[in-house]
Amino acid sequence: MNRRSLLAAPAALALATLPRGLAAQEKPTLAFVVNVSADFWTIARRGIEKANREHPDYNMEMIVPGQASAAEQRRIVDALLARKVAGIAISAINPGNSTDMLNRAAEQCVLFTTDSDAPKSNRVVYIGTDNVAAGREAGKQMMRALPNGGKAMLFVGTMDADNARERVQGIREALQGSKIEIVDIRTDESDIARAKRNVEDTLARYSDINLLTGLWAYNTPQIYQAVKAAGAESKVKIVGFDEDALTLRGIADGTILSTVVQQPYEFGYQSMVGMIKVLKGDRGFIPESKQIIIPTRIIDSSNVKEFQGHMRELLRGA
Structure with a gap:
Protein backbone atom coordinates (compact mmCIF):
# COMPACT_ATOMS: atom_id res chain seq x y z
CA MET A 1 0.00 0.00 0.00
CA ASN A 2 1.50 3.34 -0.96
CA ARG A 3 1.01 6.78 0.54
CA ARG A 4 -1.75 7.64 -1.95
CA SER A 5 -3.83 4.64 -0.97
CA LEU A 6 -3.33 5.42 2.71
CA LEU A 7 -4.58 8.94 2.16
CA ALA A 8 -7.59 7.62 0.33
CA ALA A 9 -8.43 5.14 3.06
CA PRO A 10 -11.13 5.93 5.63
CA ALA A 11 -10.04 7.14 9.04
CA ALA A 12 -10.63 3.78 10.70
CA LEU A 13 -9.24 0.86 8.78
CA ALA A 14 -10.52 -2.34 10.38
CA LEU A 15 -8.48 -5.44 9.83
CA ALA A 16 -11.28 -7.79 10.76
CA THR A 17 -13.55 -9.13 8.04
CA LEU A 18 -16.81 -8.79 9.97
CA PRO A 19 -18.82 -5.56 9.75
CA ARG A 20 -17.68 -3.20 12.46
CA GLY A 21 -20.96 -3.05 14.35
CA LEU A 22 -21.25 -6.82 14.58
CA ALA A 23 -17.56 -7.35 15.26
CA ALA A 24 -17.52 -4.77 18.04
CA GLN A 25 -20.31 -6.64 19.82
CA GLU A 26 -18.64 -10.03 19.56
CA LYS A 27 -14.95 -9.25 20.00
CA PRO A 28 -12.85 -6.75 21.96
CA THR A 29 -11.31 -4.07 19.74
CA LEU A 30 -7.70 -2.91 19.86
CA ALA A 31 -6.83 0.30 18.00
CA PHE A 32 -3.48 1.53 16.73
CA VAL A 33 -3.59 5.32 16.18
CA VAL A 34 -0.80 6.80 14.07
CA ASN A 35 0.38 10.38 13.70
CA VAL A 36 0.49 10.87 9.91
CA SER A 37 -0.23 9.02 6.69
CA ALA A 38 3.05 7.43 5.52
CA ASP A 39 4.36 4.16 4.14
CA PHE A 40 6.20 3.74 7.46
CA TRP A 41 2.87 2.83 9.03
CA THR A 42 2.02 0.38 6.27
CA ILE A 43 4.84 -1.76 7.64
CA ALA A 44 3.38 -1.46 11.15
CA ARG A 45 0.06 -2.59 9.67
CA ARG A 46 1.72 -5.86 8.60
CA GLY A 47 2.72 -6.47 12.21
CA ILE A 48 -0.84 -5.81 13.32
CA GLU A 49 -2.12 -8.25 10.71
CA LYS A 50 0.23 -10.94 12.01
CA ALA A 51 -1.00 -10.34 15.57
CA ASN A 52 -4.60 -10.55 14.37
CA ARG A 53 -3.95 -13.88 12.66
CA GLU A 54 -2.55 -15.18 15.93
CA HIS A 55 -5.43 -13.69 17.96
CA PRO A 56 -8.58 -13.88 15.78
CA ASP A 57 -10.74 -13.40 18.87
CA TYR A 58 -9.89 -9.67 18.75
CA ASN A 59 -10.69 -6.92 16.26
CA MET A 60 -7.57 -4.92 15.41
CA GLU A 61 -7.65 -1.56 13.64
CA MET A 62 -5.12 0.95 12.41
CA ILE A 63 -6.44 4.50 12.37
CA VAL A 64 -4.79 7.15 10.19
CA PRO A 65 -5.79 10.73 11.04
CA GLY A 66 -7.18 12.77 8.18
CA GLN A 67 -5.16 15.69 9.50
CA ALA A 68 -1.89 15.34 11.40
CA SER A 69 -2.83 17.34 14.49
CA ALA A 70 -3.26 16.77 18.20
CA ALA A 71 -6.88 17.95 17.90
CA GLU A 72 -7.62 15.28 15.28
CA GLN A 73 -6.03 12.61 17.46
CA ARG A 74 -8.14 13.78 20.38
CA ARG A 75 -11.28 13.43 18.26
CA ILE A 76 -10.23 9.92 17.22
CA VAL A 77 -9.51 8.85 20.80
CA ASP A 78 -12.84 10.25 22.01
CA ALA A 79 -14.63 8.26 19.30
CA LEU A 80 -12.74 5.09 20.27
CA LEU A 81 -13.61 5.53 23.93
CA ALA A 82 -17.27 6.01 22.99
CA ARG A 83 -17.05 2.65 21.23
CA LYS A 84 -15.57 1.16 24.44
CA VAL A 85 -12.47 -0.26 22.80
CA ALA A 86 -10.35 -2.53 24.97
CA GLY A 87 -7.01 -0.98 24.10
CA ILE A 88 -5.32 1.89 22.28
CA ALA A 89 -1.72 2.19 21.10
CA ILE A 90 -0.95 5.73 19.96
CA SER A 91 1.88 7.76 18.46
CA ALA A 92 0.98 11.02 20.16
CA ILE A 93 1.57 14.09 18.00
CA ASN A 94 1.89 16.50 20.92
CA PRO A 95 2.18 14.41 24.10
CA GLY A 96 3.02 17.38 26.31
CA ASN A 97 -0.36 18.96 25.59
CA SER A 98 -2.26 15.67 25.37
CA THR A 99 -1.72 14.30 28.87
CA ASP A 100 -5.31 14.84 29.99
CA MET A 101 -6.65 13.09 26.89
CA LEU A 102 -4.22 10.20 27.28
CA ASN A 103 -5.01 9.81 30.98
CA ARG A 104 -8.71 9.77 30.20
CA ALA A 105 -8.05 6.95 27.76
CA ALA A 106 -5.90 5.11 30.31
CA GLU A 107 -8.83 5.17 32.76
CA GLN A 108 -11.12 3.43 30.27
CA CYS A 109 -8.87 1.02 28.36
CA VAL A 110 -5.34 -0.31 28.13
CA LEU A 111 -3.16 2.53 26.81
CA PHE A 112 0.22 2.01 25.12
CA THR A 113 2.36 4.61 23.37
CA THR A 114 4.45 3.81 20.31
CA ASP A 115 6.91 5.70 18.09
CA SER A 116 6.60 8.85 20.24
CA ASP A 117 6.28 8.40 23.99
CA ALA A 118 4.23 10.32 26.55
CA PRO A 119 6.05 9.45 29.80
CA LYS A 120 4.07 11.95 31.88
CA SER A 121 0.83 10.15 31.05
CA ASN A 122 -0.57 7.01 32.65
CA ARG A 123 0.27 4.84 29.64
CA VAL A 124 1.13 1.26 30.53
CA VAL A 125 4.28 1.03 28.39
CA TYR A 126 6.05 2.60 25.44
CA ILE A 127 7.01 0.31 22.55
CA GLY A 128 9.34 1.87 20.01
CA THR A 129 12.69 3.43 19.31
CA ASP A 130 15.02 5.08 21.81
CA GLN A 262 13.34 1.61 12.83
CA GLN A 263 11.22 -1.53 12.99
CA PRO A 264 7.60 -0.36 12.66
CA TYR A 265 6.52 -3.97 12.02
CA GLU A 266 7.48 -4.69 15.63
CA PHE A 267 5.71 -1.52 16.81
CA GLY A 268 2.45 -2.90 15.43
CA TYR A 269 2.93 -6.53 16.37
CA GLN A 270 4.26 -6.05 19.89
CA SER A 271 1.71 -3.35 20.72
CA MET A 272 -1.22 -5.63 19.89
CA VAL A 273 0.21 -8.73 21.57
CA GLY A 274 1.23 -6.67 24.60
CA MET A 275 -2.22 -5.14 25.04
CA ILE A 276 -3.76 -8.61 24.94
CA LYS A 277 -1.36 -9.77 27.66
CA VAL A 278 -2.32 -6.83 29.87
CA LEU A 279 -6.02 -7.48 29.30
CA LYS A 280 -5.42 -11.05 30.47
CA GLY A 281 -3.65 -9.84 33.62
CA ASP A 282 -0.05 -10.38 32.49
CA ARG A 283 2.28 -7.41 33.02
CA GLY A 284 5.41 -9.44 33.58
CA PHE A 285 6.83 -8.48 30.18
CA ILE A 286 6.88 -4.77 31.08
CA PRO A 287 10.31 -3.59 32.28
CA GLU A 288 10.73 -1.27 35.25
CA SER A 289 11.46 1.59 32.86
CA LYS A 290 8.06 1.05 31.19
CA GLN A 291 9.82 1.24 27.85
CA ILE A 292 10.33 -1.65 25.41
CA ILE A 293 13.03 -0.42 23.06
CA ILE A 294 13.12 -1.71 19.49
CA PRO A 295 16.64 -1.33 18.03
CA THR A 296 17.47 0.65 14.90
CA ARG A 297 19.69 -0.21 11.92
CA ILE A 298 21.83 1.80 9.52
CA ILE A 299 21.07 1.19 5.84
CA ASP A 300 23.65 2.35 3.31
CA SER A 301 25.13 1.20 0.02
CA SER A 302 26.56 -1.93 1.64
CA ASN A 303 23.19 -3.46 2.56
CA VAL A 304 20.47 -1.52 0.73
CA LYS A 305 19.72 -4.17 -1.91
CA GLU A 306 19.18 -6.87 0.70
CA PHE A 307 17.02 -4.51 2.75
CA GLN A 308 14.94 -3.49 -0.27
CA GLY A 309 14.12 -7.16 -0.83
CA HIS A 310 13.12 -7.52 2.80
CA MET A 311 10.87 -4.47 2.55
CA ARG A 312 9.17 -5.78 -0.59
CA GLU A 313 8.28 -8.95 1.28
CA LEU A 314 6.88 -7.00 4.23
CA LEU A 315 4.82 -4.67 2.06
CA ARG A 316 3.36 -7.62 0.21
CA GLY A 317 2.28 -8.97 3.56
CA ALA A 318 4.47 -12.07 3.28
Whole structure:
Protein backbone atom coordinates (compact mmCIF):
# COMPACT_ATOMS: atom_id res chain seq x y z
CA MET A 1 0.00 0.00 0.00
CA ASN A 2 1.50 3.34 -0.96
CA ARG A 3 1.01 6.78 0.54
CA ARG A 4 -1.75 7.64 -1.95
CA SER A 5 -3.83 4.64 -0.97
CA LEU A 6 -3.33 5.42 2.71
CA LEU A 7 -4.58 8.94 2.16
CA ALA A 8 -7.59 7.62 0.33
CA ALA A 9 -8.43 5.14 3.06
CA PRO A 10 -11.13 5.93 5.63
CA ALA A 11 -10.04 7.14 9.04
CA ALA A 12 -10.63 3.78 10.70
CA LEU A 13 -9.24 0.86 8.78
CA ALA A 14 -10.52 -2.34 10.38
CA LEU A 15 -8.48 -5.44 9.83
CA ALA A 16 -11.28 -7.79 10.76
CA THR A 17 -13.55 -9.13 8.04
CA LEU A 18 -16.81 -8.79 9.97
CA PRO A 19 -18.82 -5.56 9.75
CA ARG A 20 -17.68 -3.20 12.46
CA GLY A 21 -20.96 -3.05 14.35
CA LEU A 22 -21.25 -6.82 14.58
CA ALA A 23 -17.56 -7.35 15.26
CA ALA A 24 -17.52 -4.77 18.04
CA GLN A 25 -20.31 -6.64 19.82
CA GLU A 26 -18.64 -10.03 19.56
CA LYS A 27 -14.95 -9.25 20.00
CA PRO A 28 -12.85 -6.75 21.96
CA THR A 29 -11.31 -4.07 19.74
CA LEU A 30 -7.70 -2.91 19.86
CA ALA A 31 -6.83 0.30 18.00
CA PHE A 32 -3.48 1.53 16.73
CA VAL A 33 -3.59 5.32 16.18
CA VAL A 34 -0.80 6.80 14.07
CA ASN A 35 0.38 10.38 13.70
CA VAL A 36 0.49 10.87 9.91
CA SER A 37 -0.23 9.02 6.69
CA ALA A 38 3.05 7.43 5.52
CA ASP A 39 4.36 4.16 4.14
CA PHE A 40 6.20 3.74 7.46
CA TRP A 41 2.87 2.83 9.03
CA THR A 42 2.02 0.38 6.27
CA ILE A 43 4.84 -1.76 7.64
CA ALA A 44 3.38 -1.46 11.15
CA ARG A 45 0.06 -2.59 9.67
CA ARG A 46 1.72 -5.86 8.60
CA GLY A 47 2.72 -6.47 12.21
CA ILE A 48 -0.84 -5.81 13.32
CA GLU A 49 -2.12 -8.25 10.71
CA LYS A 50 0.23 -10.94 12.01
CA ALA A 51 -1.00 -10.34 15.57
CA ASN A 52 -4.60 -10.55 14.37
CA ARG A 53 -3.95 -13.88 12.66
CA GLU A 54 -2.55 -15.18 15.93
CA HIS A 55 -5.43 -13.69 17.96
CA PRO A 56 -8.58 -13.88 15.78
CA ASP A 57 -10.74 -13.40 18.87
CA TYR A 58 -9.89 -9.67 18.75
CA ASN A 59 -10.69 -6.92 16.26
CA MET A 60 -7.57 -4.92 15.41
CA GLU A 61 -7.65 -1.56 13.64
CA MET A 62 -5.12 0.95 12.41
CA ILE A 63 -6.44 4.50 12.37
CA VAL A 64 -4.79 7.15 10.19
CA PRO A 65 -5.79 10.73 11.04
CA GLY A 66 -7.18 12.77 8.18
CA GLN A 67 -5.16 15.69 9.50
CA ALA A 68 -1.89 15.34 11.40
CA SER A 69 -2.83 17.34 14.49
CA ALA A 70 -3.26 16.77 18.20
CA ALA A 71 -6.88 17.95 17.90
CA GLU A 72 -7.62 15.28 15.28
CA GLN A 73 -6.03 12.61 17.46
CA ARG A 74 -8.14 13.78 20.38
CA ARG A 75 -11.28 13.43 18.26
CA ILE A 76 -10.23 9.92 17.22
CA VAL A 77 -9.51 8.85 20.80
CA ASP A 78 -12.84 10.25 22.01
CA ALA A 79 -14.63 8.26 19.30
CA LEU A 80 -12.74 5.09 20.27
CA LEU A 81 -13.61 5.53 23.93
CA ALA A 82 -17.27 6.01 22.99
CA ARG A 83 -17.05 2.65 21.23
CA LYS A 84 -15.57 1.16 24.44
CA VAL A 85 -12.47 -0.26 22.80
CA ALA A 86 -10.35 -2.53 24.97
CA GLY A 87 -7.01 -0.98 24.10
CA ILE A 88 -5.32 1.89 22.28
CA ALA A 89 -1.72 2.19 21.10
CA ILE A 90 -0.95 5.73 19.96
CA SER A 91 1.88 7.76 18.46
CA ALA A 92 0.98 11.02 20.16
CA ILE A 93 1.57 14.09 18.00
CA ASN A 94 1.89 16.50 20.92
CA PRO A 95 2.18 14.41 24.10
CA GLY A 96 3.02 17.38 26.31
CA ASN A 97 -0.36 18.96 25.59
CA SER A 98 -2.26 15.67 25.37
CA THR A 99 -1.72 14.30 28.87
CA ASP A 100 -5.31 14.84 29.99
CA MET A 101 -6.65 13.09 26.89
CA LEU A 102 -4.22 10.20 27.28
CA ASN A 103 -5.01 9.81 30.98
CA ARG A 104 -8.71 9.77 30.20
CA ALA A 105 -8.05 6.95 27.76
CA ALA A 106 -5.90 5.11 30.31
CA GLU A 107 -8.83 5.17 32.76
CA GLN A 108 -11.12 3.43 30.27
CA CYS A 109 -8.87 1.02 28.36
CA VAL A 110 -5.34 -0.31 28.13
CA LEU A 111 -3.16 2.53 26.81
CA PHE A 112 0.22 2.01 25.12
CA THR A 113 2.36 4.61 23.37
CA THR A 114 4.45 3.81 20.31
CA ASP A 115 6.91 5.70 18.09
CA SER A 116 6.60 8.85 20.24
CA ASP A 117 6.28 8.40 23.99
CA ALA A 118 4.23 10.32 26.55
CA PRO A 119 6.05 9.45 29.80
CA LYS A 120 4.07 11.95 31.88
CA SER A 121 0.83 10.15 31.05
CA ASN A 122 -0.57 7.01 32.65
CA ARG A 123 0.27 4.84 29.64
CA VAL A 124 1.13 1.26 30.53
CA VAL A 125 4.28 1.03 28.39
CA TYR A 126 6.05 2.60 25.44
CA ILE A 127 7.01 0.31 22.55
CA GLY A 128 9.34 1.87 20.01
CA THR A 129 12.69 3.43 19.31
CA ASP A 130 15.02 5.08 21.81
CA ASN A 131 14.89 8.30 19.84
CA VAL A 132 17.84 9.96 21.58
CA ALA A 133 20.00 6.95 20.68
CA ALA A 134 18.59 7.00 17.13
CA GLY A 135 19.50 10.67 16.89
CA ARG A 136 23.05 9.86 17.97
CA GLU A 137 23.24 7.29 15.17
CA ALA A 138 22.03 9.90 12.69
CA GLY A 139 24.65 12.31 14.06
CA LYS A 140 27.36 9.72 13.41
CA GLN A 141 26.14 9.39 9.83
CA MET A 142 26.20 13.17 9.46
CA MET A 143 29.85 13.19 10.57
CA ARG A 144 30.52 10.38 8.11
CA ALA A 145 28.98 12.55 5.37
CA LEU A 146 30.98 15.64 6.39
CA PRO A 147 34.22 14.43 8.00
CA ASN A 148 35.76 17.90 7.62
CA GLY A 149 32.65 19.73 8.83
CA GLY A 150 30.13 21.94 7.09
CA LYS A 151 26.62 23.34 7.33
CA ALA A 152 23.56 21.15 7.84
CA MET A 153 19.78 21.68 7.81
CA LEU A 154 17.34 19.41 9.63
CA PHE A 155 13.77 18.75 8.44
CA VAL A 156 10.88 17.33 10.48
CA GLY A 157 7.10 17.52 10.81
CA THR A 158 6.89 19.25 14.17
CA MET A 159 9.14 19.84 17.14
CA ASP A 160 6.11 19.34 19.41
CA ALA A 161 6.56 15.56 19.15
CA ASP A 162 8.88 13.89 21.63
CA ASN A 163 10.48 11.75 18.96
CA ALA A 164 11.49 14.87 17.00
CA ARG A 165 12.92 16.64 20.04
CA GLU A 166 14.75 13.53 21.19
CA ARG A 167 16.26 12.85 17.76
CA VAL A 168 17.53 16.41 17.57
CA GLN A 169 18.95 16.04 21.09
CA GLY A 170 20.79 12.88 20.06
CA ILE A 171 22.13 14.52 16.89
CA ARG A 172 23.43 17.51 18.85
CA GLU A 173 25.08 15.17 21.36
CA ALA A 174 26.81 13.25 18.59
CA LEU A 175 27.98 16.41 16.83
CA GLN A 176 29.55 17.97 19.92
CA GLY A 177 33.17 18.79 19.16
CA SER A 178 32.68 18.35 15.42
CA LYS A 179 32.86 21.10 12.81
CA ILE A 180 29.29 20.51 11.63
CA GLU A 181 26.94 23.47 12.18
CA ILE A 182 23.19 22.94 12.27
CA VAL A 183 21.91 26.06 10.53
CA ASP A 184 18.24 25.52 11.41
CA ILE A 185 15.40 23.01 11.81
CA ARG A 186 12.61 23.38 9.26
CA THR A 187 9.15 22.06 10.23
CA ASP A 188 6.21 21.34 7.93
CA GLU A 189 3.32 20.28 10.25
CA SER A 190 3.16 16.96 8.36
CA ASP A 191 2.31 18.72 5.09
CA ILE A 192 4.26 16.81 2.46
CA ALA A 193 4.07 19.58 -0.14
CA ARG A 194 5.39 22.03 2.43
CA ALA A 195 8.13 19.57 3.38
CA LYS A 196 9.39 19.64 -0.21
CA ARG A 197 9.10 23.44 -0.39
CA ASN A 198 11.22 23.68 2.76
CA VAL A 199 14.01 21.79 0.99
CA GLU A 200 13.67 23.85 -2.19
CA ASP A 201 13.82 27.06 -0.16
CA THR A 202 16.91 25.84 1.69
CA LEU A 203 18.72 25.02 -1.56
CA ALA A 204 17.80 28.44 -2.97
CA ARG A 205 18.70 30.48 0.13
CA TYR A 206 21.80 28.70 1.37
CA SER A 207 24.34 28.30 -1.40
CA ASP A 208 26.84 26.96 1.16
CA ILE A 209 24.61 24.25 2.64
CA ASN A 210 26.40 20.88 2.64
CA LEU A 211 24.05 18.41 4.29
CA LEU A 212 20.30 17.86 4.52
CA THR A 213 18.90 15.50 7.16
CA GLY A 214 15.29 14.27 7.30
CA LEU A 215 13.99 13.18 10.70
CA TRP A 216 10.57 11.72 9.80
CA ALA A 217 9.76 9.02 7.28
CA TYR A 218 8.44 11.34 4.56
CA ASN A 219 11.10 14.05 4.97
CA THR A 220 13.99 12.21 3.33
CA PRO A 221 12.03 11.37 0.13
CA GLN A 222 11.16 15.06 -0.23
CA ILE A 223 14.81 15.99 0.25
CA TYR A 224 15.79 13.40 -2.35
CA GLN A 225 13.32 14.67 -4.93
CA ALA A 226 14.19 18.34 -4.39
CA VAL A 227 17.93 17.69 -4.59
CA LYS A 228 17.51 15.64 -7.78
CA ALA A 229 15.31 18.33 -9.35
CA ALA A 230 17.91 21.00 -8.51
CA GLY A 231 20.76 18.90 -9.90
CA ALA A 232 22.54 19.25 -6.56
CA GLU A 233 23.46 15.59 -6.03
CA SER A 234 27.20 16.22 -6.24
CA LYS A 235 27.06 19.23 -3.92
CA VAL A 236 24.73 18.23 -1.08
CA LYS A 237 24.92 15.14 1.13
CA ILE A 238 21.76 13.52 2.53
CA VAL A 239 21.20 11.49 5.68
CA GLY A 240 17.72 10.30 6.60
CA PHE A 241 15.41 8.32 8.81
CA ASP A 242 13.23 5.34 7.99
CA GLU A 243 12.74 3.11 4.98
CA ASP A 244 10.54 4.88 2.45
CA ALA A 245 11.00 3.35 -1.00
CA LEU A 246 12.34 6.65 -2.38
CA THR A 247 14.85 6.86 0.45
CA LEU A 248 16.12 3.38 -0.36
CA ARG A 249 16.24 4.23 -4.06
CA GLY A 250 18.32 7.29 -3.23
CA ILE A 251 20.78 5.16 -1.28
CA ALA A 252 20.96 2.65 -4.13
CA ASP A 253 21.71 5.38 -6.71
CA GLY A 254 24.22 7.14 -4.47
CA THR A 255 22.26 10.35 -3.83
CA ILE A 256 21.59 9.52 -0.14
CA LEU A 257 24.45 8.39 2.09
CA SER A 258 22.42 6.43 4.64
CA THR A 259 19.24 6.20 6.68
CA VAL A 260 18.49 5.20 10.28
CA VAL A 261 15.68 2.65 10.08
CA GLN A 262 13.34 1.61 12.83
CA GLN A 263 11.22 -1.53 12.99
CA PRO A 264 7.60 -0.36 12.66
CA TYR A 265 6.52 -3.97 12.02
CA GLU A 266 7.48 -4.69 15.63
CA PHE A 267 5.71 -1.52 16.81
CA GLY A 268 2.45 -2.90 15.43
CA TYR A 269 2.93 -6.53 16.37
CA GLN A 270 4.26 -6.05 19.89
CA SER A 271 1.71 -3.35 20.72
CA MET A 272 -1.22 -5.63 19.89
CA VAL A 273 0.21 -8.73 21.57
CA GLY A 274 1.23 -6.67 24.60
CA MET A 275 -2.22 -5.14 25.04
CA ILE A 276 -3.76 -8.61 24.94
CA LYS A 277 -1.36 -9.77 27.66
CA VAL A 278 -2.32 -6.83 29.87
CA LEU A 279 -6.02 -7.48 29.30
CA LYS A 280 -5.42 -11.05 30.47
CA GLY A 281 -3.65 -9.84 33.62
CA ASP A 282 -0.05 -10.38 32.49
CA ARG A 283 2.28 -7.41 33.02
CA GLY A 284 5.41 -9.44 33.58
CA PHE A 285 6.83 -8.48 30.18
CA ILE A 286 6.88 -4.77 31.08
CA PRO A 287 10.31 -3.59 32.28
CA GLU A 288 10.73 -1.27 35.25
CA SER A 289 11.46 1.59 32.86
CA LYS A 290 8.06 1.05 31.19
CA GLN A 291 9.82 1.24 27.85
CA ILE A 292 10.33 -1.65 25.41
CA ILE A 293 13.03 -0.42 23.06
CA ILE A 294 13.12 -1.71 19.49
CA PRO A 295 16.64 -1.33 18.03
CA THR A 296 17.47 0.65 14.90
CA ARG A 297 19.69 -0.21 11.92
CA ILE A 298 21.83 1.80 9.52
CA ILE A 299 21.07 1.19 5.84
CA ASP A 300 23.65 2.35 3.31
CA SER A 301 25.13 1.20 0.02
CA SER A 302 26.56 -1.93 1.64
CA ASN A 303 23.19 -3.46 2.56
CA VAL A 304 20.47 -1.52 0.73
CA LYS A 305 19.72 -4.17 -1.91
CA GLU A 306 19.18 -6.87 0.70
CA PHE A 307 17.02 -4.51 2.75
CA GLN A 308 14.94 -3.49 -0.27
CA GLY A 309 14.12 -7.16 -0.83
CA HIS A 310 13.12 -7.52 2.80
CA MET A 311 10.87 -4.47 2.55
CA ARG A 312 9.17 -5.78 -0.59
CA GLU A 313 8.28 -8.95 1.28
CA LEU A 314 6.88 -7.00 4.23
CA LEU A 315 4.82 -4.67 2.06
CA ARG A 316 3.36 -7.62 0.21
CA GLY A 317 2.28 -8.97 3.56
CA ALA A 318 4.47 -12.07 3.28
